[in-house]
Amino acid sequence: MNLRLRHSLSHRLLGAAALTTALTLLSTGALAQSWPTRSVKLIVPAGAGAAPDVIARLLGERLSQAWGQGVVVDNRPGAGGIPGMSALARSSNDGYTLGFVPAAMGTITPLVYKNPQFNPDTDLTSVATIGTSPLVLVANASSGINTLQDLARFARANVGKANFAAPQPNSLPHLAGEMVNKVGNMGMTAVPYQAPPAALAGLLGGDVLMTTDGIPGLIGQIKSGRLKALAVTSAQRLPGLDIPTVAETYPGYEAIGWFQIIAPAGTPTAVIEKINADVNRIINAPDMVTRLNDMGVYPRADTPSVARDFFASQQKVMKKWVSDLGIQAQ
Known part of the structure:
Protein backbone atom coordinates (compact mmCIF):
# COMPACT_ATOMS: atom_id res chain seq x y z
CA MET A 1 0.00 0.00 0.00
CA ASN A 2 1.54 3.34 -1.03
CA LEU A 3 1.86 6.32 1.28
CA ARG A 4 -0.83 8.37 -0.47
CA LEU A 5 -3.37 5.52 -0.14
CA ARG A 6 -2.54 5.04 3.54
CA HIS A 7 -3.08 8.76 4.20
CA SER A 8 -6.38 8.64 2.32
CA LEU A 9 -7.62 5.70 4.36
CA SER A 10 -6.51 7.34 7.61
CA HIS A 11 -8.39 10.52 6.79
CA ARG A 12 -11.50 8.53 5.91
CA LEU A 13 -11.36 6.57 9.17
CA LEU A 14 -10.84 9.74 11.20
CA GLY A 15 -13.70 11.38 9.36
CA ALA A 16 -15.98 8.42 10.02
CA ALA A 17 -15.06 8.42 13.73
CA ALA A 18 -15.70 12.15 13.99
CA LEU A 19 -19.05 11.74 12.24
CA THR A 20 -20.03 8.90 14.58
CA THR A 21 -19.10 11.01 17.60
CA ALA A 22 -21.04 13.99 16.30
CA LEU A 23 -24.13 11.89 15.58
CA THR A 24 -23.92 10.35 19.06
CA LEU A 25 -23.73 13.79 20.66
CA LEU A 26 -26.62 15.03 18.56
CA SER A 27 -28.79 12.02 19.40
CA THR A 28 -27.86 12.31 23.09
CA GLY A 29 -28.73 15.98 23.12
CA ALA A 30 -31.99 15.32 21.29
CA LEU A 31 -32.87 12.60 23.80
CA ALA A 32 -32.30 14.95 26.73
CA GLN A 33 -34.43 17.65 25.08
CA SER A 34 -37.32 15.34 24.20
CA TRP A 35 -37.45 13.34 27.44
CA PRO A 36 -39.99 12.83 28.99
CA THR A 37 -42.73 12.33 26.45
CA ARG A 38 -44.98 10.40 28.85
CA SER A 133 -31.78 13.50 57.40
CA PRO A 134 -30.06 13.11 60.79
CA LEU A 135 -31.64 11.18 63.65
CA VAL A 136 -32.17 12.18 67.25
CA LEU A 137 -31.82 10.11 70.43
CA VAL A 138 -34.50 10.78 73.02
CA ALA A 139 -35.42 9.75 76.55
CA ASN A 140 -38.64 10.12 78.50
CA ALA A 141 -38.43 13.55 80.15
CA SER A 142 -39.67 12.09 83.44
CA SER A 143 -36.78 9.60 83.60
CA GLY A 144 -34.23 12.14 84.78
CA ILE A 145 -31.94 11.17 81.90
CA ASN A 146 -30.93 14.44 80.26
CA THR A 147 -27.64 13.63 78.49
CA LEU A 148 -25.86 10.72 76.85
CA GLN A 149 -23.60 10.60 79.89
CA ASP A 150 -26.68 10.20 82.11
CA LEU A 151 -27.89 7.37 79.88
CA ALA A 152 -24.53 5.61 79.99
CA ARG A 153 -24.25 5.91 83.80
CA PHE A 154 -27.77 4.58 84.35
CA ALA A 155 -27.31 1.70 81.90
CA ARG A 156 -24.01 0.59 83.45
CA ALA A 157 -25.54 0.73 86.92
CA ASN A 158 -28.49 -1.38 85.81
CA VAL A 159 -26.92 -4.13 83.74
CA GLY A 160 -29.57 -6.49 82.44
CA LYS A 161 -32.40 -4.05 83.14
CA ALA A 162 -31.56 -1.10 80.89
CA ASN A 163 -33.04 -1.24 77.40
CA PHE A 164 -33.84 0.86 74.35
CA ALA A 165 -36.51 0.73 71.67
CA ALA A 166 -35.50 -0.44 68.20
CA PRO A 167 -38.08 0.86 65.75
CA GLN A 168 -38.18 -1.72 62.96
CA PRO A 169 -35.33 -4.23 63.41
CA ASN A 170 -32.30 -3.53 61.22
CA SER A 171 -33.60 -0.09 60.26
CA LEU A 172 -31.21 2.85 60.35
CA PRO A 173 -32.65 4.10 63.69
CA HIS A 174 -32.14 0.63 65.15
CA LEU A 175 -28.52 0.39 64.00
CA ALA A 176 -27.82 3.97 65.10
CA GLY A 177 -29.07 3.11 68.59
CA GLU A 178 -27.03 -0.09 68.64
CA MET A 179 -23.88 1.82 67.72
CA VAL A 180 -24.40 4.38 70.50
CA ASN A 181 -24.92 1.47 72.87
CA LYS A 182 -21.69 -0.12 71.63
CA VAL A 183 -19.40 2.94 71.53
CA GLY A 184 -20.69 4.01 74.94
CA ASN A 185 -20.21 0.50 76.38
CA MET A 186 -23.68 0.81 77.88
CA GLY A 187 -24.78 -2.83 77.75
CA MET A 188 -28.42 -2.02 76.97
CA THR A 189 -30.78 -4.54 75.40
CA ALA A 190 -32.63 -3.67 72.21
CA VAL A 191 -36.40 -4.16 72.38
CA PRO A 192 -37.82 -4.56 68.85
CA TYR A 193 -40.93 -2.69 67.76
CA GLN A 194 -42.68 -2.99 64.42
CA ALA A 195 -42.77 0.74 63.68
CA PRO A 196 -41.56 4.07 65.10
CA PRO A 197 -44.98 5.04 66.56
CA ALA A 198 -45.01 1.84 68.60
CA ALA A 199 -41.45 2.49 69.81
CA LEU A 200 -42.43 6.02 70.81
CA ALA A 201 -45.44 4.68 72.72
CA GLY A 202 -43.14 2.26 74.55
CA LEU A 203 -40.81 5.09 75.51
CA LEU A 204 -43.59 7.39 76.69
CA GLY A 205 -45.09 4.48 78.64
CA GLY A 206 -41.84 3.90 80.50
CA ASP A 207 -41.14 0.48 78.96
CA VAL A 208 -37.76 1.54 77.54
CA LEU A 209 -35.11 4.15 78.36
CA MET A 210 -34.34 5.54 74.93
CA THR A 211 -35.23 5.42 71.25
CA THR A 212 -33.84 6.84 68.04
CA ASP A 213 -35.76 8.16 65.07
CA GLY A 214 -35.92 10.93 62.51
CA ILE A 215 -36.43 14.43 63.83
CA PRO A 216 -39.92 14.98 62.30
CA GLY A 217 -41.39 12.01 64.18
CA LEU A 218 -40.11 13.22 67.56
CA ILE A 219 -39.82 17.00 67.44
CA GLY A 220 -43.43 17.58 68.55
CA GLN A 221 -42.94 15.53 71.73
CA ILE A 222 -39.57 17.23 72.34
CA LYS A 223 -41.12 20.70 72.09
CA SER A 224 -44.03 19.69 74.32
CA GLY A 225 -41.58 18.62 77.04
CA ARG A 226 -42.56 14.95 77.10
CA LEU A 227 -39.27 13.84 75.56
CA LYS A 228 -35.72 14.96 76.28
CA ALA A 229 -33.45 15.16 73.23
CA LEU A 230 -30.11 13.64 74.23
CA ALA A 231 -28.18 14.06 70.97
CA VAL A 232 -28.40 14.27 67.20
CA THR A 233 -26.51 11.81 65.05
CA SER A 234 -25.05 14.29 62.55
CA ALA A 235 -21.40 15.31 62.68
CA GLN A 236 -22.36 18.92 63.49
CA ARG A 237 -25.18 20.49 65.45
CA LEU A 238 -28.21 21.31 63.35
CA PRO A 239 -29.38 24.88 62.72
CA GLY A 240 -32.28 25.94 64.90
CA LEU A 241 -31.90 22.99 67.28
CA ASP A 242 -29.89 23.38 70.47
CA ILE A 243 -29.09 19.68 70.73
CA PRO A 244 -25.55 18.32 71.13
CA THR A 245 -24.17 15.70 68.75
CA VAL A 246 -23.33 12.14 69.70
CA ALA A 247 -19.81 12.90 68.46
CA GLU A 248 -19.33 15.48 71.20
CA THR A 249 -19.44 12.59 73.66
CA TYR A 250 -18.17 9.79 71.41
CA PRO A 251 -15.83 11.33 68.80
CA GLY A 252 -16.12 10.04 65.26
CA TYR A 253 -19.72 8.92 65.56
CA GLU A 254 -22.04 9.86 62.70
CA ALA A 255 -25.25 8.34 61.41
Whole structure:
Protein backbone atom coordinates (compact mmCIF):
# COMPACT_ATOMS: atom_id res chain seq x y z
CA MET A 1 0.00 0.00 0.00
CA ASN A 2 1.54 3.34 -1.03
CA LEU A 3 1.86 6.32 1.28
CA ARG A 4 -0.83 8.37 -0.47
CA LEU A 5 -3.37 5.52 -0.14
CA ARG A 6 -2.54 5.04 3.54
CA HIS A 7 -3.08 8.76 4.20
CA SER A 8 -6.38 8.64 2.32
CA LEU A 9 -7.62 5.70 4.36
CA SER A 10 -6.51 7.34 7.61
CA HIS A 11 -8.39 10.52 6.79
CA ARG A 12 -11.50 8.53 5.91
CA LEU A 13 -11.36 6.57 9.17
CA LEU A 14 -10.84 9.74 11.20
CA GLY A 15 -13.70 11.38 9.36
CA ALA A 16 -15.98 8.42 10.02
CA ALA A 17 -15.06 8.42 13.73
CA ALA A 18 -15.70 12.15 13.99
CA LEU A 19 -19.05 11.74 12.24
CA THR A 20 -20.03 8.90 14.58
CA THR A 21 -19.10 11.01 17.60
CA ALA A 22 -21.04 13.99 16.30
CA LEU A 23 -24.13 11.89 15.58
CA THR A 24 -23.92 10.35 19.06
CA LEU A 25 -23.73 13.79 20.66
CA LEU A 26 -26.62 15.03 18.56
CA SER A 27 -28.79 12.02 19.40
CA THR A 28 -27.86 12.31 23.09
CA GLY A 29 -28.73 15.98 23.12
CA ALA A 30 -31.99 15.32 21.29
CA LEU A 31 -32.87 12.60 23.80
CA ALA A 32 -32.30 14.95 26.73
CA GLN A 33 -34.43 17.65 25.08
CA SER A 34 -37.32 15.34 24.20
CA TRP A 35 -37.45 13.34 27.44
CA PRO A 36 -39.99 12.83 28.99
CA THR A 37 -42.73 12.33 26.45
CA ARG A 38 -44.98 10.40 28.85
CA SER A 39 -45.55 9.94 32.57
CA VAL A 40 -42.72 8.88 34.85
CA LYS A 41 -43.13 6.27 37.60
CA LEU A 42 -41.46 6.97 40.95
CA ILE A 43 -41.18 3.79 43.03
CA VAL A 44 -41.13 4.41 46.80
CA PRO A 45 -40.14 1.34 48.88
CA ALA A 46 -42.28 2.56 51.80
CA GLY A 47 -45.96 2.87 52.63
CA ALA A 48 -48.26 5.79 51.94
CA GLY A 49 -47.91 8.49 54.59
CA ALA A 50 -44.38 7.48 55.63
CA ALA A 51 -41.69 10.17 55.45
CA PRO A 52 -40.23 8.89 52.13
CA ASP A 53 -43.70 8.89 50.59
CA VAL A 54 -44.49 12.43 51.75
CA ILE A 55 -41.22 13.83 50.38
CA ALA A 56 -41.47 11.82 47.16
CA ARG A 57 -44.95 13.18 46.47
CA LEU A 58 -43.81 16.74 47.18
CA LEU A 59 -40.91 16.33 44.75
CA GLY A 60 -43.07 14.49 42.22
CA GLU A 61 -45.54 17.37 42.12
CA ARG A 62 -42.75 19.84 41.31
CA LEU A 63 -41.20 17.53 38.71
CA SER A 64 -44.58 17.09 37.02
CA GLN A 65 -44.78 20.86 36.61
CA ALA A 66 -41.22 21.06 35.29
CA TRP A 67 -41.58 18.21 32.82
CA GLY A 68 -45.15 18.76 31.69
CA GLN A 69 -45.75 15.07 32.38
CA GLY A 70 -47.25 13.25 35.34
CA VAL A 71 -45.02 11.71 38.00
CA VAL A 72 -46.84 8.72 39.47
CA VAL A 73 -45.78 7.56 42.93
CA ASP A 74 -45.84 3.77 43.23
CA ASN A 75 -45.63 2.62 46.87
CA ARG A 76 -44.01 -0.80 47.37
CA PRO A 77 -43.61 -1.25 51.16
CA GLY A 78 -42.49 -4.24 53.20
CA ALA A 79 -39.53 -6.60 53.73
CA GLY A 80 -36.91 -3.92 54.16
CA GLY A 81 -37.92 -2.32 50.88
CA ILE A 82 -37.19 -5.43 48.80
CA PRO A 83 -40.47 -5.32 46.79
CA GLY A 84 -39.77 -1.76 45.69
CA MET A 85 -36.02 -2.07 45.18
CA SER A 86 -36.26 -5.31 43.20
CA ALA A 87 -39.04 -3.85 41.03
CA LEU A 88 -36.82 -0.84 40.32
CA ALA A 89 -33.86 -3.07 39.46
CA ARG A 90 -35.99 -5.02 36.95
CA SER A 91 -37.47 -1.93 35.28
CA SER A 92 -36.59 -0.68 31.82
CA ASN A 93 -33.61 1.66 31.87
CA ASP A 94 -35.23 4.35 29.73
CA GLY A 95 -35.68 6.92 32.50
CA TYR A 96 -39.41 6.36 32.84
CA THR A 97 -39.08 4.38 36.08
CA LEU A 98 -37.11 5.88 38.95
CA GLY A 99 -36.84 5.13 42.65
CA PHE A 100 -37.08 7.43 45.64
CA VAL A 101 -34.75 5.50 47.92
CA PRO A 102 -34.10 6.00 51.67
CA ALA A 103 -30.71 5.14 53.16
CA ALA A 104 -31.69 1.83 54.76
CA MET A 105 -33.28 0.34 51.63
CA GLY A 106 -30.22 1.17 49.56
CA THR A 107 -27.39 0.21 51.89
CA ILE A 108 -28.66 -1.88 54.83
CA THR A 109 -31.20 -4.20 53.19
CA PRO A 110 -28.61 -5.82 50.85
CA LEU A 111 -26.51 -6.64 53.93
CA VAL A 112 -29.13 -8.07 56.29
CA TYR A 113 -31.18 -10.17 53.85
CA LYS A 114 -29.73 -13.34 52.33
CA ASN A 115 -31.76 -12.85 49.16
CA PRO A 116 -32.43 -9.12 48.71
CA GLN A 117 -33.34 -9.73 45.02
CA PHE A 118 -31.31 -6.74 43.84
CA ASN A 119 -27.66 -5.72 43.73
CA PRO A 120 -27.14 -1.97 44.21
CA ASP A 121 -23.72 -2.14 42.56
CA THR A 122 -24.80 -3.74 39.29
CA ASP A 123 -28.56 -3.16 39.02
CA LEU A 124 -28.90 0.49 40.00
CA THR A 125 -27.25 3.90 39.66
CA SER A 126 -27.60 7.07 41.74
CA VAL A 127 -29.06 10.06 39.91
CA ALA A 128 -29.40 12.77 42.56
CA THR A 129 -29.24 13.17 46.34
CA ILE A 130 -32.33 14.84 47.76
CA GLY A 131 -30.76 15.51 51.13
CA THR A 132 -29.54 14.16 54.42
CA SER A 133 -31.78 13.50 57.40
CA PRO A 134 -30.06 13.11 60.79
CA LEU A 135 -31.64 11.18 63.65
CA VAL A 136 -32.17 12.18 67.25
CA LEU A 137 -31.82 10.11 70.43
CA VAL A 138 -34.50 10.78 73.02
CA ALA A 139 -35.42 9.75 76.55
CA ASN A 140 -38.64 10.12 78.50
CA ALA A 141 -38.43 13.55 80.15
CA SER A 142 -39.67 12.09 83.44
CA SER A 143 -36.78 9.60 83.60
CA GLY A 144 -34.23 12.14 84.78
CA ILE A 145 -31.94 11.17 81.90
CA ASN A 146 -30.93 14.44 80.26
CA THR A 147 -27.64 13.63 78.49
CA LEU A 148 -25.86 10.72 76.85
CA GLN A 149 -23.60 10.60 79.89
CA ASP A 150 -26.68 10.20 82.11
CA LEU A 151 -27.89 7.37 79.88
CA ALA A 152 -24.53 5.61 79.99
CA ARG A 153 -24.25 5.91 83.80
CA PHE A 154 -27.77 4.58 84.35
CA ALA A 155 -27.31 1.70 81.90
CA ARG A 156 -24.01 0.59 83.45
CA ALA A 157 -25.54 0.73 86.92
CA ASN A 158 -28.49 -1.38 85.81
CA VAL A 159 -26.92 -4.13 83.74
CA GLY A 160 -29.57 -6.49 82.44
CA LYS A 161 -32.40 -4.05 83.14
CA ALA A 162 -31.56 -1.10 80.89
CA ASN A 163 -33.04 -1.24 77.40
CA PHE A 164 -33.84 0.86 74.35
CA ALA A 165 -36.51 0.73 71.67
CA ALA A 166 -35.50 -0.44 68.20
CA PRO A 167 -38.08 0.86 65.75
CA GLN A 168 -38.18 -1.72 62.96
CA PRO A 169 -35.33 -4.23 63.41
CA ASN A 170 -32.30 -3.53 61.22
CA SER A 171 -33.60 -0.09 60.26
CA LEU A 172 -31.21 2.85 60.35
CA PRO A 173 -32.65 4.10 63.69
CA HIS A 174 -32.14 0.63 65.15
CA LEU A 175 -28.52 0.39 64.00
CA ALA A 176 -27.82 3.97 65.10
CA GLY A 177 -29.07 3.11 68.59
CA GLU A 178 -27.03 -0.09 68.64
CA MET A 179 -23.88 1.82 67.72
CA VAL A 180 -24.40 4.38 70.50
CA ASN A 181 -24.92 1.47 72.87
CA LYS A 182 -21.69 -0.12 71.63
CA VAL A 183 -19.40 2.94 71.53
CA GLY A 184 -20.69 4.01 74.94
CA ASN A 185 -20.21 0.50 76.38
CA MET A 186 -23.68 0.81 77.88
CA GLY A 187 -24.78 -2.83 77.75
CA MET A 188 -28.42 -2.02 76.97
CA THR A 189 -30.78 -4.54 75.40
CA ALA A 190 -32.63 -3.67 72.21
CA VAL A 191 -36.40 -4.16 72.38
CA PRO A 192 -37.82 -4.56 68.85
CA TYR A 193 -40.93 -2.69 67.76
CA GLN A 194 -42.68 -2.99 64.42
CA ALA A 195 -42.77 0.74 63.68
CA PRO A 196 -41.56 4.07 65.10
CA PRO A 197 -44.98 5.04 66.56
CA ALA A 198 -45.01 1.84 68.60
CA ALA A 199 -41.45 2.49 69.81
CA LEU A 200 -42.43 6.02 70.81
CA ALA A 201 -45.44 4.68 72.72
CA GLY A 202 -43.14 2.26 74.55
CA LEU A 203 -40.81 5.09 75.51
CA LEU A 204 -43.59 7.39 76.69
CA GLY A 205 -45.09 4.48 78.64
CA GLY A 206 -41.84 3.90 80.50
CA ASP A 207 -41.14 0.48 78.96
CA VAL A 208 -37.76 1.54 77.54
CA LEU A 209 -35.11 4.15 78.36
CA MET A 210 -34.34 5.54 74.93
CA THR A 211 -35.23 5.42 71.25
CA THR A 212 -33.84 6.84 68.04
CA ASP A 213 -35.76 8.16 65.07
CA GLY A 214 -35.92 10.93 62.51
CA ILE A 215 -36.43 14.43 63.83
CA PRO A 216 -39.92 14.98 62.30
CA GLY A 217 -41.39 12.01 64.18
CA LEU A 218 -40.11 13.22 67.56
CA ILE A 219 -39.82 17.00 67.44
CA GLY A 220 -43.43 17.58 68.55
CA GLN A 221 -42.94 15.53 71.73
CA ILE A 222 -39.57 17.23 72.34
CA LYS A 223 -41.12 20.70 72.09
CA SER A 224 -44.03 19.69 74.32
CA GLY A 225 -41.58 18.62 77.04
CA ARG A 226 -42.56 14.95 77.10
CA LEU A 227 -39.27 13.84 75.56
CA LYS A 228 -35.72 14.96 76.28
CA ALA A 229 -33.45 15.16 73.23
CA LEU A 230 -30.11 13.64 74.23
CA ALA A 231 -28.18 14.06 70.97
CA VAL A 232 -28.40 14.27 67.20
CA THR A 233 -26.51 11.81 65.05
CA SER A 234 -25.05 14.29 62.55
CA ALA A 235 -21.40 15.31 62.68
CA GLN A 236 -22.36 18.92 63.49
CA ARG A 237 -25.18 20.49 65.45
CA LEU A 238 -28.21 21.31 63.35
CA PRO A 239 -29.38 24.88 62.72
CA GLY A 240 -32.28 25.94 64.90
CA LEU A 241 -31.90 22.99 67.28
CA ASP A 242 -29.89 23.38 70.47
CA ILE A 243 -29.09 19.68 70.73
CA PRO A 244 -25.55 18.32 71.13
CA THR A 245 -24.17 15.70 68.75
CA VAL A 246 -23.33 12.14 69.70
CA ALA A 247 -19.81 12.90 68.46
CA GLU A 248 -19.33 15.48 71.20
CA THR A 249 -19.44 12.59 73.66
CA TYR A 250 -18.17 9.79 71.41
CA PRO A 251 -15.83 11.33 68.80
CA GLY A 252 -16.12 10.04 65.26
CA TYR A 253 -19.72 8.92 65.56
CA GLU A 254 -22.04 9.86 62.70
CA ALA A 255 -25.25 8.34 61.41
CA ILE A 256 -27.33 10.09 58.80
CA GLY A 257 -30.41 9.15 56.92
CA TRP A 258 -30.69 10.34 53.34
CA PHE A 259 -32.83 10.08 50.25
CA GLN A 260 -31.69 9.60 46.64
CA ILE A 261 -33.29 9.38 43.23
CA ILE A 262 -31.98 6.10 41.81
CA ALA A 263 -32.46 4.63 38.33
CA PRO A 264 -31.94 1.20 36.77
CA ALA A 265 -28.36 0.69 35.59
CA GLY A 266 -27.84 1.64 31.96
CA THR A 267 -30.23 4.60 32.00
CA PRO A 268 -28.95 7.05 29.35
CA THR A 269 -26.46 9.58 30.69
CA ALA A 270 -28.30 12.49 29.06
CA VAL A 271 -31.53 11.55 30.87
CA ILE A 272 -29.72 11.13 34.18
CA GLU A 273 -28.12 14.56 33.81
CA LYS A 274 -31.45 16.18 32.99
CA ILE A 275 -33.17 14.59 35.97
CA ASN A 276 -30.26 15.60 38.19
CA ALA A 277 -30.35 19.24 37.06
CA ASP A 278 -34.13 19.49 37.48
CA VAL A 279 -34.13 17.81 40.90
CA ASN A 280 -31.30 20.01 42.20
CA ARG A 281 -33.05 23.16 41.00
CA ILE A 282 -36.30 22.14 42.69
CA ILE A 283 -34.94 21.00 46.05
CA ASN A 284 -32.77 24.09 46.44
CA ALA A 285 -35.53 26.60 45.71
CA PRO A 286 -35.99 28.70 48.91
CA ASP A 287 -39.55 27.55 49.60
CA MET A 288 -38.60 23.91 49.08
CA VAL A 289 -35.57 24.23 51.36
CA THR A 290 -37.88 25.52 54.10
CA ARG A 291 -40.37 22.72 53.62
CA LEU A 292 -37.68 20.05 53.61
CA ASN A 293 -35.94 21.55 56.66
CA ASP A 294 -39.28 21.42 58.50
CA MET A 295 -39.26 17.67 57.81
CA GLY A 296 -35.68 17.29 59.05
CA VAL A 297 -34.18 17.00 55.57
CA TYR A 298 -31.23 19.15 54.50
CA PRO A 299 -30.95 19.41 50.67
CA ARG A 300 -27.76 18.76 48.73
CA ALA A 301 -26.81 19.60 45.14
CA ASP A 302 -24.81 16.55 44.10
CA THR A 303 -23.90 15.83 40.49
CA PRO A 304 -24.62 12.24 39.42
CA SER A 305 -21.00 11.24 40.03
CA VAL A 306 -20.97 12.84 43.49
CA ALA A 307 -24.28 11.12 44.28
CA ARG A 308 -22.74 7.77 43.30
CA ASP A 309 -19.66 8.45 45.43
CA PHE A 310 -21.90 9.42 48.37
CA PHE A 311 -23.87 6.19 48.00
CA ALA A 312 -20.64 4.18 47.94
CA SER A 313 -19.34 5.93 51.06
CA GLN A 314 -22.58 5.16 52.90
CA GLN A 315 -22.35 1.52 51.79
CA LYS A 316 -18.90 1.35 53.34
CA VAL A 317 -20.16 2.80 56.64
CA MET A 318 -23.08 0.38 56.83
CA LYS A 319 -20.92 -2.64 55.99
CA LYS A 320 -18.64 -1.77 58.89
CA TRP A 321 -21.57 -1.24 61.25
CA VAL A 322 -23.23 -4.53 60.34
CA SER A 323 -19.89 -6.30 60.80
CA ASP A 324 -19.08 -4.54 64.10
CA LEU A 325 -22.53 -5.31 65.48
CA GLY A 326 -22.32 -8.96 64.42
CA ILE A 327 -25.57 -8.82 62.46
CA GLN A 328 -26.15 -11.95 60.38
CA ALA A 329 -28.14 -11.91 57.15
CA GLN A 330 -31.52 -13.55 57.55
